[in-house]
Amino acid sequence: MGQGSSKIEVTKADKAILQLKISKDELHRYTKRTETLIFNEREKLKRMLREDTKNGTKSPRARILLKKIHYQNHLLEQAADQLINLENLVATVEFKLVEKQFMVGLQQGKDVLTRLNKEFKGAEDLMDSVADQIAYQEEIDQVLSSSLIGGFEEELDRELQDLDEEVNGSKEEAPVKLPDVPTEHPIASPELPSTEHLPELASVENQPQEKPQREAQFA
Amino acid sequence: MTDSLPPIYNFPPLYTCQPNVLIRKQQLATWCDLLLNYAKDNKAWCLNHEGSILRDSESSNASIFKNETIQRVAPAPFIDQIWKEMVRGQKAVKNSDEAYFILWRSLEQWSSLVLQWFETSGKLNQVVTLYELLEGDESLGWEFHGMHQTLCELCLQKLCDRGRATLLKEQNKIMGVKVL
Numbered sequence: 001m002g003q004g005s006s007k008i009e010v011t012k013a014d015k016a017i018l019q020l021k022i023s024k025d026e027l028h029r030y031t032k033r034t035e036t037l038i039f040n041e042r043e044k045l046k047r048m049l050r051e052d053t054k055n056g057t058k059s060p061r062a063r064i065l066l067k068k069i070h071y072q073n074h075l076l077e078q079a080a081d082q083l084i085n086l087e088n089l090v091a092t093v094e095f096k097l098v099e100k101q102f103m104v105g106l107q108q109g110k111d112v113l114t115r116l117n118k119e120f121k122g123a124e125d126l127m128d129s130v131a132d133q134i135a136y137q138e139e140i141d142q143v144l145s146s147s148l149i150g151g152f153e154e155e156l157d158r159e160l161q162d163l164d165e166e167v168n169g170s171k172e173e174a175p176v177k178l179p180d181v182p183t184e185h186p187i188a189s190p191e192l193p194s195t196e197h198l199p200e201l202a203s204v205e206n207q208p209q210e211k212p213q214r215e216a217q218f219a
Numbered sequence: 220m221t222d223s224l225p226p227i228y229n230f231p232p233l234y235t236c237q238p239n240v241l242i243r244k245q246q247l248a249t250w251c252d253l254l255l256n257y258a259k260d261n262k263a264w265c266l267n268h269e270g271s272i273l274r275d276s277e278s279s280n281a282s283i284f285k286n287e288t289i290q291r292v293a294p295a296p297f298i299d300q301i302w303k304e305m306v307r308g309q310k311a312v313k314n315s316d317e318a319y320f321i322l323w324r325s326l327e328q329w330s331s332l333v334l335q336w337f338e339t340s341g342k343l344n345q346v347v348t349l350y351e352l353l354e355g356d357e358s359l360g361w362e363f364h365g366m367h368q369t370l371c372e373l374c375l376q377k378l379c380d381r382g383r384a385t386l387l388k389e390q391n392k393i394m395g396v397k398v399l
Contacts, residue, residue: 008385008399017346018387018395025350094345 017093024086027079034076041069221283223260224253234284234291236300247304254301255310257283258321264367268302268317312373320370329363329370330377336361337398346387348395349375 045065052059221228227249237243254270257263263272270282270293284293284301293301302319305311311319312326324332333352337343340357349368351357358364363371375396378384387395 008382008397010385010387010397014346014387014397018348018389021346021348021351022389022394025348025354028350028355 013093013097017090020086020090020093024083024090027083027086031076031079031083034072034079038069038072038076041065041072045069221257221281221286224256228253229286229289231289231291234286234293234297236294236297247301250301251305251308251310254283254305254321255323259323262365263321264365264370265314265318265320268298268319270298273318312370314369320367320373324362326374326377329366330374330381332361332363333371333374334378334383334398336363342398344397344399346395346397349393352396 045062048059048062048065049057227233233246233249237246254266258266258272261272263274265273266283267273270284271279272281284298286292302311305319305321306313309322309325311321314320322329336352336358337347342357349371353364353366353368353371363374366374372386372393375384375386375393378396378398379386384396384398386393387397389395
């Protein structure tokens with residue numbers, strides 16, 4: 001409850017109802033007044049009849065008074081009818097106001113719903129593109145996995161074979177590659193650097209080195 | 220009309236202004252209580268300066284300041300003092316033309332009661348005329364039924380200050396009220 005700051009607005013409908021109720025109040029007041037008037041006049045008539053027991057019923061004043069009472073009664077009934085009418089009217093108007101509130105609520109609910117639905121309008125596109133993306137992703141996956149499997153498989157095979165060879169030895173003895181036996185006469189050995197100026201020890205060392213070289217050549 | 224008042228009402232010294240300040244203070248307080256009781260028991264919303272009940276612009280001759288049983292009358296200057304004390308203690312509100320509303324409930328209490336009526340009878344957010352509120356059949360049995368219209372306006376003003384009510388005017392006269 002907003003204390004103070006909130007202003008209660010007075011609509012045209014409120015003014016109209018106020019007018020209606022004011023006239024209703026007027027009628028209410030009138031009926032009350034008439035009721036007391038009738039009561040008083042009835043008392044007066046009774047008193048008159050009590051005072052004049054003989055000719056009371058015949059006196060014109062009593063007749064007039066009774067007529068007046070009847071007339072007032074008639075008016076009172078009319079007023080009561082009108083009062084009921086007005087009350088019905090007020091009730092109807094008030095109910096209509098509630099209905100209006102209901103309509104406003106309905107309208108607002110609809111608005112919110114359409115707005116929300118509008119937000120879902122892109123959903124179809126969104127779902128399409130999502131489906132596209134998923135399809136594309138699957139494609140990529142497939143491509144990747146197939147290529148991977150291919151390469152991998154080959155590698156696996158090779159590795160397996162290598163291992164097998166290592167463990168079991170090659171099934172057929174691979175021929176040791178040996179150089180061909182030379183068919184031509186060996187060319188004169190290339191000129192070797194002279195050893196003349198070298199010291200003794202060096203020349204001794206040089207000779208056995210040269211020998212195996214030659215042996216290898218003849219082997 | 221004064222039958223239901225406490226026995227102090229028939230105590231003769233009550234009708235003379237006591238010279239001692241302390242005693243006079245007590246005396247004035249007693250008078251205030253008496254006035255409140257008197258107004259409440261007789262459902263008198265409005266008393267004139269002489270202490271008579273005002274109803275629909277007709278006033279009776281009986282006055283609370285006139286005690287027939289012990290043949291005592293409070294003097295006019297003393298009555299002035301009593302009224303002053305009543306207004307000071309917010310037990311009465313001065314209306315125009317020398318009449319006072321007696322508040323045997325404070326304005327706040329009355330406005331709360333009115334608000335309670337609006338809430339229980341489902342009249343919230345509806346236009347209700349003051350006549351309907353005070354004289355209508357729907358408020359029969361509520362303590363504020365028959366309240367003086369001007370007094371009711373004061374109460375409703377309290378509700379307006381709290382932001383719960385709006386007064387609707389028609390021809391410069393407050394006729395209706397809408398309570399949220």
